[in-house]
Amino acid sequence: MxxxxxxxxxxxxxxxxxxxIAVLRRRPDLREAATMATxxxxxxxxxxxxPHVMAGGRPSLSLFELFPGIPIAFVVEPLGMLFALVASGLWIVTSIYSIGYMRAHEEExxxxxxxxxxxxxxxAIGVALSGNMLTLFLFYEVLTLSTYPLVSHHGTEKAMKGARTYLSILLSTSVGLLLLAVAWxxxxxxxxxxxxGGILAGKAEGPILVILLALYAFGTGKAALMPFHRWLPAAMVAPTPVSALLHAVAVVKAGVxxxxxxxxxxxxxDLLGTTGASVWLMYVAGFTIIVSSLIAMQQDNLKRRLAYSTIxxxxxxxxxxxxxxxxxxxxGGMHIAMHAFGKITLFFCAGAIYVATHKTEISDMRGLGRAMPITMIAFLIGALSVIGVPPLGGSWSKWYLALGALEADQLLFVAVLMVSSLLNIAYLIPIPIRAFFSAPADGSAYPAFKEAPMFCVVALSFTAMGCxxxxxxxxxxxxxxxxxAGG
Amino acid sequence: MIEHLPVLQIIVPMIAAPLCVLLRRRLLVLGFAILACWITFGLSVALLDQVLTNGVVRYEMGGWAAPWGIEYRVDLLSAFVLLLVSGIGAIVLTFAPRSLSDEVPVSRHYLFCSVYLLCLTGLLGIAITGDLFNVFVFLEISALSSYALIAMGGRRQALPAAFQYLVMGTIGATFILIGIGLMYMMTGTLNMEDMATRLAAVDGVRTGLVAFGFFTVGVALKMALFPLHVWLPNAYTYAPSVVTAFLAATATKVSVYILLRFVFGVFGVEFAFERLGLTTILLPLSLAGIVVASTVAIYQRNIKRMLAYSSVAQIGYMVLGISFATATGLTAGIVHLFNHALIKGGLFMAMGCVMLRLKSVDIDDMAGIGRKMPFTMAAWAVGGLGLIGVPVTAGFISKWYLIRGALELNWWPVAVLVLLSSLLALVYVWRVIETAFFKEPSERAQTATEAPLSMLIPTWVLIGASIFFGLMTSRSAGIAQQAAEALLRGSP
Amino acid sequence: MDTVIGLYNYWVVIFLMMTGFYIVISRENLIKTVIGLNIFQTSVFLLYITMGKVRGGTAPIMADGFDVYTNPLPSVLILTAIVVGVATTSVALALVVRIREAYETIEEDEIRAQDRA
Amino acid sequence: MTDHTILRVVTKLLIPFVLLFALYVQFHGDYGPGGGFQAGVIFAAGFVVYGLIFGLAEVRRVAPARVVEIFIAAGLLIFAGTGVVTMLKGGNFLEYGALNPAHPAEGQHLGILIIELGVGITVAAVMIAIYSAFAGRGRA
Incomplete structure (x- = not known):
């Protein structure tokens, strides 16, 4: 091929x-089989x-020209390769999980x-493989619009409100800022x-670079840079598999x-390194890292806490x-993969807990470890990976990030990474600890063993092992x- | 016969109109009129093809040589507009029969077809003629027939709406007539091409300025440029659905064409923009129109009226592009003229389907309608996305050129404003999508069923075209760009 | 003085135009609006016809002994414009008749009041 | 007004002359002042006078709405048809010369005559239609 x-x-x-799937809508089993097969x-x-990419190749495909000089084109480069692999691979796992979750829940x-x-x-795949900025933008918007029905899935007033926040922030940033940046x-x-090596070198300089970078960074609302982060917690009204794959992996990763x-x-x-046009962005990112971690600590709703952690x-x-x-x-590139596995595990666990016990608040989960040991162990693994503890994947990406900060002589940000790791520990670790070592608050006892449906457990164990x-x-x-980096 | 293409373009609908009166039997007339429309469309396709291969096509009426006789002159822009108008005309009339029997008394259908064809004749005539006075005549043919068409609306509000449109339209047309008269006074010719060359020799005297002023205001009235748009919302709201779809997609667009033809074809860029500073008038008006009309649209409960206000805003986009007076800006204006016609036509046709089943286009009655009429509302949703300018729709293409045009001139705030205004469109479109798809069906919606195929297919043809031209732009934006460059060069 | 008397035809045109325009925008009665519209249009007809006049010229019919003729083209154009004007007036009046049947009034403010109700 | 004997008699006497005058104006149009527009209006004036004196019903009996409608269409078709004929004969649309290739000038006379006839028929019919539509309003 x-x-x-x-x-x-x-x-x-x-x-x-x-x-x-549309054709097979009346036969649920076949329909799910189609999803899996796809x-x-x-x-x-x-x-x-x-293999082509590993060998240093850049497979490409050009369809037709949307505007003179701007074709719809695809080029597979390492970063896109990684993202496409993560997204498509985790889709299979999520599909398995979805079957368990959606059926157990009898969703409409x-x-x-x-x-x-x-x-x-x-x-998401289109975003990953796109060969120019316009193609990327097109697929970026496809992703925004196609996830809207998923967020508003329940159709309740609350879901509608969340979906409205979701759509309005994502669309307004992308149409208002990103498109402007692309056109410019x-x-x-x-x-x-x-x-x-970039296309702007020698063509733009000084404040224009800074403004342009700002348009890109904030225009990519999916990257959830503060102050455009509010859509992500709002999207948590969606069914958990959606939160897991899309709002921990595909959508947000498409942003970053x-x-x-x-x-x-x-x-x-080189351009950014010599002009320093991106220094301000480090501060914004650092601010977002710390502040959202602090906010995460105050959330009692598990999915919301995870959402702020994602931010x-x-x-x-x-x-x-x-x-x-x-x-x-x-x-940064590595963290796309590492965080994806860690966070999807955490979300899977949150969903499994919800399916099995209908609990969403962290304070209600004391002692749950005895009822759902597999889930809680997976949760622990996921949490440790997100924190960056060896021997889990997350440790590598944090290591390289810290190295990068040192390389750029930005000691402040090494500190930021340290502090945020501590904060991660503070808001993630207590959950499994209490689940295993505390008794339920109201004194009632959980049944000895009551895991979520098999499909769910398989999926979350798999991703935990992935970490x-x-x-x-x-x-x-x-x-x-x-x-x-070699260019 | 090939050399007669330009005149056939006009006389096919013109002869078909009286024949409709003679035929009289409803089905016969409808079938015949639809056939005539499609033939007209075929002719304009052939004409565009001829223009693309051979350049400008000319035709001397009655064999009188230009500039004394009336000359039909088809360049790329004309051919493009002809194609658009005849195409929309054919599709909308194909859509019409079922919708008409619901909204217009059956005994009047043959008259409807006749008047519709006359309106089409007028609109096509404007686009094809090279004679300034002829433009006025065709303008009035189309305007008079559109007053009659609007007055056929089922509710009594249609009558004052048509009357208001008539008064405003006549004032506009008379202004245009004054402009034409003054131009004739100055140059002694009515042929636009001839006028352009003679005008250059006259060296812009005060008469020219006055003529320019009258003409521009007249055309602005006709195309509903903010703040001269007050006739439009009522007219679009109360006209029969078919008429709204047709007029919204063609009438104002043709007026934009007149503006282009007059400003660039007769006066030339230099005179209009550098000496008269047309930009300083058009730019603020169009921006104000975009923002104000979009905002007003958000508060409408009647969706046809909402779309009408949206049309006013969209006219603003076209004029904005024109006011740049650069190749990119003009391309944006022309391509938006085309794209918006497809989108708005499709949207109003979808509203026609809703009207047929619900007997109402009120947003409250439309709750949950997306579940009962999924195909109709899906078409609406896709069209709505086009209005916002979401990628993959034709609306995005227009917006892209518009932003690019603004950035090329370094007009930052304009680009930002254009983008922000998309968000206003997002609000008014999404309000409907949410109500239609995610709310519990209203009492009326409970009993609604999907629209008949005879209406769905034409609707989807237009909506499909708006997607097609969102991806394959060589035939829309490509031609628009060539036409824009030709306009900037002035008449050959 | 020359601008006032020498160009008297334009002053007539402007006077008529403004009169018509004023009637159109200030009257609530639909019939009066139509009349205003007619005056407005007529002023333009006059503009065209006076513009075609050549001083000392006769009617543009070929005859012996005349060399100077009035320009016939504006008159021809205006013939068309008059027909358009008649058509507009009749459509307008037809609408007024039907408005009166539907609303029992031809006063704009009363029609608006009924629509609001 | 049906009781006024004098009016009735005078009208009856007048109408043939009105119509005749209309025809004169109509067919004199290619040589002197005249033509379809004027003739049509004069012709219709005859009907209007008739209607005023003898009532609308009488006019409708002579010229039923449907017939008037057909005449409107027919006039237009004569006009456009002439153009098509000239095209078929190898000229441009409405190039009257083509009607009589041997003597283009003759063809032009003929062409104008036919065209004006079409115009006259349509104008007369339209005027009658407008009159009867307004006068008939409210009486069903």
Missing amino acids: SPATSIQLALALPLLGAVA GGALFGAVASLL NQTRYYISFAVSIFG TWVIAGTLDFTD FTVLKVIIYIFGL SQLSYIVLGAALATTAGIIG VALFFYADDVYRLLVPL
Whole structure:
């Protein structure tokens, strides 16, 4: 299979899957089988690109020109490869989990749910593989719109309100700021192709660079940089699998991925390194890291706490990008994968707890460890990975991030990373600790063993093991990403 | 026959109109009128093709040579507008039969078709003629027939609405007539091309300025440029759905065409923009129109009226592009003229479907309608996204060129304002989508069923086209760009 | 003085135009609006016709002994414009008749009041 | 007004002359002042006078709404049809010369005559239609 065919397949499969799901809407079993089959095939198609990229190739595909000089084009580079792998791989796991969750919950409109999910993955893959900024922007918006029905899934007043916040922030930042930035870049540089070393060098300087970077950074609302972070907690009204895959992996990672891409291929590390145009962004990211961690500590709703944690973790990646150093970029890129596994595990656990016990508040979860030991152990693993404790994947990305900060002589941000790790411990670790070692508040006892449906447990165990595995395979990720900084 | 294409474009609908009166039998007339519209569309496709391969096509009426006789002159812009108008005309009339029998007494259908075809004749005539006075005549043909069409609306409010439109339209047309008269006084010709060359020799005297002023105000009235738009919301709200869809997609667009033709084809960029400073008038008006009309749209409960206000805002976008007076800006204006016609036509047709089933287009009655009429409302939603300018829709293409145009001139605030105004569109579109899809069905909506295929298919054709031209832009933006460049060069 | 007397035709045109325009915008009665509209249009007809006049010229009919003719084109144009004007007036009056049937009044403020109710 | 004998008699006498005058204006149009517009209006004036004196019903009996409608359409078709014929004969639309290729000037006379006839028919019919529509309002 030629790389171009793989790209075509990777884009077409989710859409075909969506059609198949729609056709099979009256047969739930077949419908879910279609989802799984699509997921498997998609992962296969994406994975078949990996050898080419590892060998230093950049498979590409150009469709047609949207505007003169700006085609809809796809180029597979290391960062996109990593993101596509993570998104498509975790889709399979999430599908398994969804089956357990949605059925146990007897949710309505399941077909709409699965269709929207497939289209969202289409958007995420498109973002990952896009070869120029406009293509990326198109898929970015596809992702925004296709996740709206998922967030408003329950149709209650609360869900509608959350979905409205979600959509209005994401659309207004992207249409209001990001599109402006893209158009401006086009006017300045005359191209929007992602090019090694950037396209702005020598064409823009001084305050324009800073303003442009600000438009990109804040315009990418999905990166949840403060003050445009409120959509993420609002999106937690969605069913948990949605929160898990989309709001811990696909959507938010698409955001930080965009920031990384912009910094590497639009601005270029050298340009930012020499002009220092991105220094302010470090402060914004650092501020977001600390403040959202503090907010997370005050949340009693588990999903909301995880959401604020996500905001904080996303800013790690933005920080890595803003440092504009080799290690920073690699750390940021790696964190896409590491945080994805860790956070999806945590969300899966939150969903499993909800399905099994209908509990959403952390204060109600004392003593739960005895009833749901597997879930709680997985939660612990996920939490440790997010904190960055060896031998778990998260430790590597934090290591490289810290290295990047040192490389850029930004000692302050090494401190920020330290402090935030402490904060992570403070808001994540008490949950499993209390689950195992405290008795329920009202004195009642949990049944000896009452896990969530099998589908859920399988999925969350798998991702927890992934966190461990990533620690040992981090070297491969490193080798994949290293060409990024080399230029 | 190929050399007669330009005139056939006009006389096919013109002859079909009286034939409709003679045929009289409802089905016969409808079938015949639809056929005539599609033939007209075919002709304009052929004409565009001819223009693309051979350049400007000319036709001398009655064999009288220009500039003495009336000349039909089809350049790229004309051909583009002709294609748009005849295409929309054909699709909307195909959509019409079912909707009409619900909103207009059956005994009047043959008259409706006849008047509709006359209106089409007028609109096409404006786009094709190279004679300034002829523009006025065709303008009045289309205007008079549109007053009649609007007055056919089922509710009595349609009558004052049509009357108001008539008064405003006549004032506008008379202003245009004064402008034409003064231009004739100054140059002694009515042929636009000839006028442009002679005007250059006259070296802009005061008469020219006055003529320019009258003409611009007249056209602004006709195309509902803010704040001269007051006739539009009522007219669009109370006209029969079919008429609204047709007029919204064509009438104001053709007026924009007149503005383009007059400003660039007759006066030339230099005179209009550098000496008269047209930008200082058009720019603030269009921006104010965009913001004010979009905001007003948010507060409308009648969705047809909401879309009407949105039209006023969208006219603002087109004029904004024109006011840049650069290739990119003009491209934005022209391509938006095209894209918005598709989008708004589709949206109003979807509203026609809703009207058919619900007998109301009030937002309260439309709650939950998305579950009962999924295909209709899906079309509406896609069209709505186009209004916002979401990527993959045609609306995005227009917005892209507009922003680019503003940035090329370094007009920061304009670009920002354009983008912010999309958010206003987001609010008014999303209000409807949310009500239609995520609320419990209202009492009326409970009994509603999906619209008939005869209406759904044409609606989706337009909506589909708006997606198609959001991706394949070489035929829309590409032609718009060529036309824009030709306009900036002035008449050959 | 020349501008006042020498261009008297324009002053007539302007006077009529403003009169018509004023009636259109100030009257609530629909019939009066239509009349105002007519005056407004007529002023433009006059503008065209006086503009075609050539001093010392006769009616543009070929005859012996005349060399100077009035420009016939503006008159022809205005013939068309008059027809358009008649058509507009009749459509307007037809609308007024139907408005009166539907609302029992032809006063704009009363119509608005009824619509609001 | 149906009781006024003098009016009735005078009207009856007058109408043929009005119509005849209309025809004169109509067919004199290509040589002197005149033409379809004026003729049509004069012709319709005859009907209007008739209607005023003898009542609308009488006019409708002579010229039923449907017939008037057909005449409006027919006049337009004569106009446009002439143009089509000239096109078929190898000229441009409304290039009258083509009607008689041997003598273009003759063709032009003929063309104008036919065109004006079309205009006259339409104008007369439209005027009658407008009159009867307004006068008939409210009487069903």
